Amino acid sequence: MKREIKFSLVFRDMWQSAGKYVPRVDQLVRVAPAIIEMGCFARVETNGGGFEQVNLLFGENPNKAVREWTKPFHEAGIQTHMLDRALNGLRMSPVPADVRQLFYKVKKAQGTDIARTFCGLNDVRNIAPSIKYAKAAGMISQCSLCITHSPIHTVEYYTNMALELIELGADEICIKDMAGIGRPYSLGQIVGNIKAKYPEIPIQYHSHAGPGFNVASILEVCNAGCDYIDVGMEPLSWGTGHADLLTVQAMLKDAGYKVPEINMEAYMKVRSMVQEFMDDFLGLYISPKNRLMNSLLIGPGLPGGMMGSLMSDLEKNLESINKGRTKNNKPLMTQDQLLIKLFDEVAFVWPRVGYPPLVTPFSQYVKNLALMNVMQMEKGKERWSMIADDIWDMLLGKAGRLPGKLAPELVEKAKAEGREFFEGNPQDNYPDALDKYRKLMNEKQWECGQDDEELFEYAMHPAQYEAYRSGKAKVEFLADVAHRKAEKEEAKKPAPHDAPATIAMPTTPQVMNVDVNGQTYRVTVAFGDTTNAAAPVASQPASAPAAPAAAGNGKEVLSPLEGKFFLVKNASEAAVKVGDTVKEGDVLCYVEAMKTYNAVRAEFGGTVTAICLSPGDAVSEDDVLMTIR
């Protein structure tokens, strides 16, 4: 008998790699005893990642959810872990240091034992404070190597990164193979190297099934000394999810490892509760395609979970390419030809942007850049002639150090555009903020909560916390669920040919009573808004009425690509208005495409005479966006 391998059920990630949401706390506390009864888990991933934010979106208190959901595991002697995005904490943008520090104190108090910290760029500077803060708070600090596959992401690179993290104080190492793209043999080598130097440091392997490597990787890392394996279970295993517990347990048992037995009756109980939660509302946010494996993206190195959005991007762009080709009497391009062109361009782009690990959002950035290059070149324009601001931020080092070197052509381009490279520690750009939020709470007469947990949530997710407190979040969430249910019902029943299906939704603002933490709030919600609830720019100023484009009223600003028109990227920016004076190079507006905001800059100075669209409107390439005189 070989040594023991322990399992962790990544219950939080099971849901979030399938769809947008996680179960509600009432559902979680119902399933917890059955998970414990399965008798085979040393650990469970309970929170972190999007968990807390999703609870706010439900209109529920994440602090209550984490406390109630971790409690039964604690009592059963099962360790709980959370996903921590290092500099980004529990969101997608950088978090001030004092908020990060409070984060670990709060989560430890709420019952989370282990902080699994990662930086999407593998910049150790972003991870270092988390080690210190987590340990100071009494948590186990588990630090992650984000696995990608490139000539610079070698066994040596990852080994050195792990050793550096351990030397900085990491208690454990997580091999975070979030696209499942790690190669089994190399992963075994990495684990072997770490264990050779630090045999007592526990290693946990986290992987997704996507391209099909991960079961082999699990065997290899176990053979090399790995201690914990993250698993999923039916009906959410495989595809964009994880390897199934049953497969992993059977494989390791056959290979001679000591593995826990599984109480199959409890397994079936958990399995049917997961299905029940999906049938309740969670399935409304889960694409069945996420259960499929995908190997096609192994070549370009992109995560398989991206296949759906990639194909839809391709479709739209192909249409645009072929419109142009028809006009110029050129032969039409097929979808496969475009797909191959895109793969080749990804292979060209990725090294030149310094090999950021191909994980969200960087995988999107690389794919978008490649597709933008293909499109621009098709139109006879230069490669790199359109780079979104978010992508520039990554290239300039604002999110952390790129693993590889930026191509000289991009360095030059940055300089030519007057963009500055950032060499410092990204954290330094974000001053402490707790005092500000404490003051705000005081003004609003809101309690900072047990262990300052309300203060923490407010500082971590300000807008969403406010929407939760006002009750707006709950109303919008319930309306969205109702809307999707109605759509699903409508899709099921055969509709008469002559009457198009319509969904009954209130069209006038509704006054409703909403229960928030036991208190009843009276809120007014305009249901027309709710269809935009999921849009990234929730508080787009409505103050820019669409003025008709008056011909001859100025020079036209044309849309450089197909997408959605927005005046600002987020609510804190000031929107351009009719009458404003703009100078060459100023950002006029944005065209959102493929989840990035592409700034449209003024090519000439003048006064804005018309804004021809409303925020959120769909635009085609070369549509008139504004006029300037």
Add this chain to the structure above:
Amino acid sequence: MKREIKFSLVFRDMWQSAGKYVPRVDQLVRVAPAIIEMGCFARVETNGGGFEQVNLLFGENPNKAVREWTKPFHEAGIQTHMLDRALNGLRMSPVPADVRQLFYKVKKAQGTDIARTFCGLNDVRNIAPSIKYAKAAGMISQCSLCITHSPIHTVEYYTNMALELIELGADEICIKDMAGIGRPYSLGQIVGNIKAKYPEIPIQYHSHAGPGFNVASILEVCNAGCDYIDVGMEPLSWGTGHADLLTVQAMLKDAGYKVPEINMEAYMKVRSMVQEFMDDFLGLYISPKNRLMNSLLIGPGLPGGMMGSLMSDLEKNLESINKGRTKNNKPLMTQDQLLIKLFDEVAFVWPRVGYPPLVTPFSQYVKNLALMNVMQMEKGKERWSMIADDIWDMLLGKAGRLPGKLAPELVEKAKAEGREFFEGNPQDNYPDALDKYRKLMNEKQWECGQDDEELFEYAMHPAQYEAYRSGKAKVEFLADVAHRKAEKEEAKKPAPHDAPATIAMPTTPQVMNVDVNGQTYRVTVAFGDTTNAAAPVASQPASAPAAPAAAGNGKEVLSPLEGKFFLVKNASEAAVKVGDTVKEGDVLCYVEAMKTYNAVRAEFGGTVTAICLSPGDAVSEDDVLMTIR
């Protein structure tokens, strides 16, 4: 750099593990050059298994198909292989020795290089003649170990089986992991043991993805010395199919093996042609569920591909169980409870029926027996009180020797029912038949064909060959495609609420001209028949008109289970008619359920006074089938 690993594209199995059919020869010859252009295959699986039979069902000549499809690979220096069911040749029932012998001569002449022979029970006696015949015909004889997971299917068992096959003359060994249930470590041990004794014997690993072990198994068998790996490709990889070429190649390359590079442009060409063939007609026969992985059946050991039919069986039987429970005021059973009961019963049944490898049809037999036991016991009857004849044949040794020992209770039951165990060589029950078919062809003035290939096909698939020659097969196939296309179209469009969807099909017999091998035949087809085209009893005698069940007209024969009523299992049997005298124990009729025919035997002698149903009618448990006085 480690040694070289070669790939085989199992193009035939890719289709047949997804659905019923394979592409037509015109499609195959179009895709062959692109497969060659991919530049990474040493071998391609071209035919065997259901390939030849499917061509007959299309109304096409399989001999022409095999010759045209193997030719380009031959010219490109790529070896072709076929699947051979040993005693069962290219069908599901035993084949006379002289037909088996001719089989290899014909296939070698048609351009197939390698015969991959397997016996579903791993009875070497069934494989031995294939080795002799294949080698005499100039083919490479590759013999298979059918992998299943049980206490008696040990590494030692498979090692010994392989050594025995090699000593009998097998040129190569195939590790046939047809349910993907083989455990990676043990498979590596088996390969290592064979290579230790016979390092020069090539080993090819064939596997399906289903439960998720096979990528790990591929790495393990390669590490142990395996030479060839069978792979699939998009859009038919994973799920009930195979590991994807891209994953396997990338994994082995990383592990240091010499592997061929893949021409991705050609890959994309093949990929889109496969999709095109699916869009043409093949997709009409493919369930999208077959792309899903499935780990739930690892416990009971059943192949994951069985999940769909198993859940539908469960649903029907659960209804019947709960009807009974409602009647008796007992609490209702949930589907999960029944599923666990079934899994437990499989665990009980499988050892007792001698551990037949869990592969079609034996996996079905074991599952059906278990479900039947659960149902009978639920009704207060004995375990084993209903065993279908096909299952008895397996238990009695008629298909070959069972790997394990039959339970004493079943041995006794067989004796009590006067059933005889068969200890001899199964082949001995099937006398030579070529002379008979040669004579028949002579009478019909049909040519025996180049290399006697027409004679071979007639002797291998008599009924289907006749249907092909008459043109009936083609008409029925085209009608079925048209029917499914119409259904699909109908399902797509929203129908008015008040008019149920109907599909326009001719209801009167049609006279049509059909092209068969370049000759035009005039055939008459009644389209009403075509909906039964796929039913296993195509020529059910229509001579048993349904007589009304006259009360008091005799004692009633009740249906022992839910299913479909048939008078005979196949056309060569004589059906019971009204007026026939029957004695206790005589087979009266069959109830087909879960793909097996359950004989209904007379519990008393007498004269048949009424047959209450027509062949093919659905029956519920306890429905009156016949009356006997």
